Amino acid sequence: MATIDAYLGLDLGTQGLKALAITDDGRVLWRTRVAYPTQYLHEGWEEQSPGDWQDAVNQVLAHAASLPYKWRALGISGQMHTTVMCNGEGQALRNAILWSDRRSDQVVNDVKKKFGVDYLRSLVGNVPLTNFSLMHLLWVRQYESERYREIRHVAIAKDWIRWWLTGEWNIDPTDASGTYLLDVENRTWSTDLARDLEVDLSWWGSLRNSHEWGGVLIRGPEKLRGLPVVVGAGDQAASAVGTGLSTGELGLSLGSSGVLFWLINPFSIPKNNSVHVFCHALNGMWHWMTVTQSAATAYKWMQEQFYPNSTYQDVDADVARVALGAEGVIFWPYLSGERSPILEPKAWSGFVGLTASHGRQVLARAVMEGVTFSLKHCWDAMNSEETIVPQQIVLTGGGSKSSIWNQIVADVLNMPIMIITDDGAAAGAAWLARCAFENEWTQYPRHVVSEVVPQARNVRQYREIYDQYRDIVSHLEPLWAYL
Structure with missing residues (x-):
């Protein structure tokens, strides 16, 4: 053999x-x-x-x-x-x-x-x-x-x-x-x-x-x-290498942080100063990037508090009983300060709308929605002039193991999603080694898990809740320096 x-x-x-x-x-x-x-x-x-x-x-x-x-x-x-x-x-x-x-x-x-x-x-x-x-x-x-x-x-x-x-x-x-x-x-x-x-x-x-x-x-x-x-x-x-990301696709990682990644060539500095511009792994390419500090980190915090020793599938089964909007509970995910588009290391996290009638499944859904609202806030900063029109979102990271969260992302960002196996950066590192050894560059053959499309009714409902989220965050900003 x-x-x-x-x-x-x-x-x-x-x-x-x-x-x-x-x-x-x-x-x-x-x-x-x-x-x-x-x-x-x-x-x-x-x-x-x-x-x-x-x-x-x-x-x-x-x-x-x-x-x-x-x-x-x-x-x-x-x-x-x-x-x-x-x-x-x-x-x-x-x-x-x-x-x-x-x-x-x-x-x-x-x-x-x-x-x-x-x-x-x-x-x-x-x-x-x-x-x-x-x-x-x-x-x-x-x-x-x-x-x-x-x-x-x-x-x-x-x-x-x-x-x-x-x-x-x-x-x-x-x-x-x-x-x-x-x-x-x-x-x-x-x-x-x-x-x-x-x-x-x-x-x-x-x-x-x-x-x-x-x-x-x-x-x-x-x-x-x-x-x-x-x-x-x-x-x-x-991770962009390991998901086979191409120009015209929006990369989204639901890892410890939540990252939006957009390949560019030629080089340009984004007008919104909360958007980063970094070199890509391929010569002649750069990327714009926005980062919400706590994505899967916020999920992990929620899981440890309310669902210890549970899987994404266990949490999904419980959250499936809660309607879109988490019964009016809104979460903002600044557990480690915030990086994009709010440049505030003193920012902190919390819930609003919480009452004694709400159980853990409501808070779990609110966390998923809140992280996604923060990613939408990042997207608004990256695409402030509405000149970027992605073909689709290429989604990876530990959070992508939640089918409910994947649908929330599609609905809030109003884009179709292709979910890739959670090999991301490790696969990209191995592929860079392979290309160096073979002395040739080829696109990594991505491994697609599933695809999700936004639901029009959900998109409309989330648009209203997202506006509420933005309003809450704007009123919180003056408090972060004092509490």
Whole structure:
């Protein structure tokens, strides 16, 4: 029996490590997932231990080595912005600061006040936010100065794991876009901003394309030693690759955060400054992106409170008893502040319309609807001039396992949806490795689970409820700084 050639993809996500193996034609051979914890040390602080990532990767590589495949190459993706600061030996000097961490709010305000948003956008294309790695770094410089003086390397999550596996320091343009130090249009470092903020660009390693080689495995099982490792891409760009997203399709990820992703060429800076513009994993392509901080995270919170040890299908069965509109209960999902289109790390979450007659199934539906209203708010910002006309939504992420939620998304956004297997970034990482190994680029053959179309009656009803949601949020905004 012939040995099957396989490519390994790793996605170092917020809630855990996903891994899969694919064949040369994109068929999935094997999947696994290893969870690791997030540490919430203070209000707004979110960290993870790089040692937990190492343990998860070791577990996956040991499993992969036991499989009867001929491994050809490895690709890595991971949570964007999450920042690891290291000494000269590559050892992490502290826990990684997550993309969702909000402690650098005052640092962001100071940077905006000193340089002005227009000047900053002219250099890197985006407005500074607490999510960006540079703001994590500046916070450490201000509040952990002794530790800052020890820094010799800084890496995004996937790049630190790749260094640990290969001994090579690299970063690709997709993750470099999320540092807030990249001239996104020209796909090169902004030396002007680095000079203005006195940041050493050499700490980030070599800037290399996502499909280029980033080293070979020098750790892990003997069977895998010497395996070539592609540089890889941040999770959203890798997910677009792994879902076969094409120009004219709107990507939507119901992952820990909720992300809308729109491919562009030529480069352009969106007029709404809550919309990001980042490099895509493919040369000559960029993407606009809006992010609501808590999507599947909000669902997970609801599940832990009201449906412990339940599946998406269990929750769906209960929620099916509740009519559209959640009996007048409206939820806004700002459990970790908000990023788009409300640039407010101090924003908080809540319900309105709640009474003693409402059970858990009402709250569950309200959470699904509230996250989707936030995504609609993001879409309105991205398409503020109504010039984008998507053919369809390509939906992935853990939240897409809920058939009720999928219908809500179709109805609120009033677009047809194609639901793709939840392999996203891991599949994209593996496919980048495959394309590098074969020295050719081809579109990933997406694996469609189902398709959903909006229901006209639901669309009309949700339009009214969404207007109520927007009105509630607008009245809440003045309160976030005080409560």
